[in-house]
Amino acid sequence: MSTNQSEKGLAVVTGASTGIGYELAKCAAQDGYDLVIVADEPRIQDAAATLKEFGVSVEAMQADLATPEGVRRFIAGLDALGRPVDLLMANAGRGLGDGFLDQKIAEAQRVVDTNISGTIALVHSVAGRMRSRGKGRILFTGSIAGFMPGAFQAVYNGTKAFINSFSFALREELKGTGVSVTCLMPGPTDTEFFERADMLDTPVGQGKKDDPAFVAKTGYEAMLNGEGDVAAGWKNKVMTAAANVTPAETLAKQHRKMAEPNNSRN
Numbered sequence: 050m051s052t053n054q055s056e057k058g059l060a061v062v063t064g065a066s067t068g069i070g071y072e073l074a075k076c077a078a079q080d081g082y083d084l085v086i087v088a089d090e091p092r093i094q095d096a097a098a099t100l101k102e103f104g105v106s107v108e109a110m111q112a113d114l115a116t117p118e119g120v121r122r123f124i125a126g127l128d129a130l131g132r133p134v135d136l137l138m139a140n141a142g143r144g145l146g147d148g149f150l151d152q153k154i155a156e157a158q159r160v161v162d163t164n165i166s167g168t169i170a171l172v173h174s175v176a177g178r179m180r181s182r183g184k185g186r187i188l189f190t191g192s193i194a195g196f197m198p199g200a201f202q203a204v205y206n207g208t209k210a211f212i213n214s215f216s217f218a219l220r221e222e223l224k225g226t227g228v229s230v231t232c233l234m235p236g237p238t239d240t241e242f243f244e245r246a247d248m249l250d251t252p253v254g255q256g257k258k259d260d261p262a263f264v265a266k267t268g269y270e271a272m273l274n275g276e277g278d279v280a281a282g283w284k285n286k287v288m289t290a291a292a293n294v295t296p297a298e299t300l301a302k303q304h305r306k307m308a309e310p311n312n313s314r315n
Contacts, residue, residue, distance in 0.1 A: 055105055057081040059132050061175065063114060063168075064141030066092040068240030069190060069233075072265030073138045078103035080269075082136060087123055089113040089141075114141050114167035115159055124174050133182055136272070137175045139168050140190040144205045144246030146254075147310060157204045164208035169215065176219070176228060183227035188272040189216040191232045193280055196292035200305035205246070213278075220277055229275040233268030234289065235259065236281070253307040 060077035064070035065086035074086050074096065083106040086093060090111065097109035110126050113119035127134065143163040145156055172187065179185025192209040199206025213232055220230035237243075238261050243254040264281040271279035280289045292300060 054132070055081055055083040057083075058135030059083050059085065059130075060136035060138065061085045061087075061127065061134050062138045062140060063087050063171065064190075066090055066096045068242065069235065069238060069261045069265050069268075070138070070140040071096050072262045073140055073188070073269055074100055075103075075262075076265055076269040077136060077138075078105045078107070081105065083132075084108065085110070085127060085130070085134075087112050087114065087141075089115070089119070114171060115143070115162040116167070117170065120167055120170045120174075123171065127175070133178065134175050134185065136186050136188070137172065137179075138188045138190075138269075138272070139172055140188075141167065142190060142208075144202070144242050144248070146202055146205075146243075146246045146248035146251060146308060148201055149203045152204070160204050161208055164205070165211050168212065172219075176223070179228045180223065180226050185228045186272050186275070187219075187228065187230045188268055189230070189232045190268070191216060191234045191278075193234050193236050193289050193292070195234070196289055196300075197304045198297050198301040199308065200301045201251070201308040201310070202246075202248075202304065206304070217277060229272070231268070231272040231276055232278040233264070233271065234278060234280045235264045235268075236288065238264050238281075248308065248310075250311045251308050252311075256307075 060082040062070055062074040065074045066088035074084055078100045085108045087110045093109045093111050097107045100107045112123045143160045145160050189212050191213040194206045195209035195213040216230055216232035237253055237258045239258040240261050248254040267281040
């Protein structure tokens with residue numbers, strides 16, 4: 050990384066090669082933060098090249114944060130920079146559609162490993178150092194899906210329920226330490242998520258989606274303001290409020306209508 054360090058500090062963004070993660074990194078770069086970005090695909094280098102155009106220093110790493118070794122390698126890379134992390138945006142995530150028993154268990158487990166295991170392992174390390182410094186901001190990318198039992202997306206929704214809950218718990222634990230925790234809860238967003246999750250043949254995969262740049266800016270600003278959570282867009286705010294007072298069985302039926310593959314219907 051360049052010796053010309055930004056006065057703003059250092060922002061770390063996971064899952065930053067495309068979609069919301071890339072847009073979060075862009076927000077930080079436009080705001081003058083140097084970047085460390087990571088993803089499990091080579092396109093992270095392309096993202097880095099584009100982000101450098103904002104005049105900040107960008108360090109990119111390809112690592113699989115779904116694995117303990119990938120998390121260890123990434124943390125070692127951060128340590129090698131010798132700089133404290135000011136902003137941590139834990140965005141890396143993976144989806145998976147179809148009925149649970151029709152999924153390959155290895156793929157379902159990978160969703161858990163990416164969305165939960167890798168995320169909390171990374172946050173445990175970085176947030177601990179933030180607490181020691183008495184300074185830092187953390188943003189989790191949760192989802193409004195975490196409020197709904199996800200028929201035909203059961204594992205993914207379950208992982209996002211965990212992240213939504215975990216974020217608020219950690220926020221409470223860190224009160225008074227100088228470290229804030231925010232949870233961004235997007236709805237369907239126009240990214241590669243649905244293609245990667247094999248959900249293009251579902252109503253939600255084919256429906257209207259939010260702009261990832263808008264979603265990222267909403268989350269980024271909420272993080273800087275120290276807010277506990279934010280749902281991007283009024284429709285998602287309404288869905289979140291409704292989910293809190295709707296029986297779980299009803300929510301599961303509603304989710305089925307959105308996420309069941311078209312070829313599974315009678």
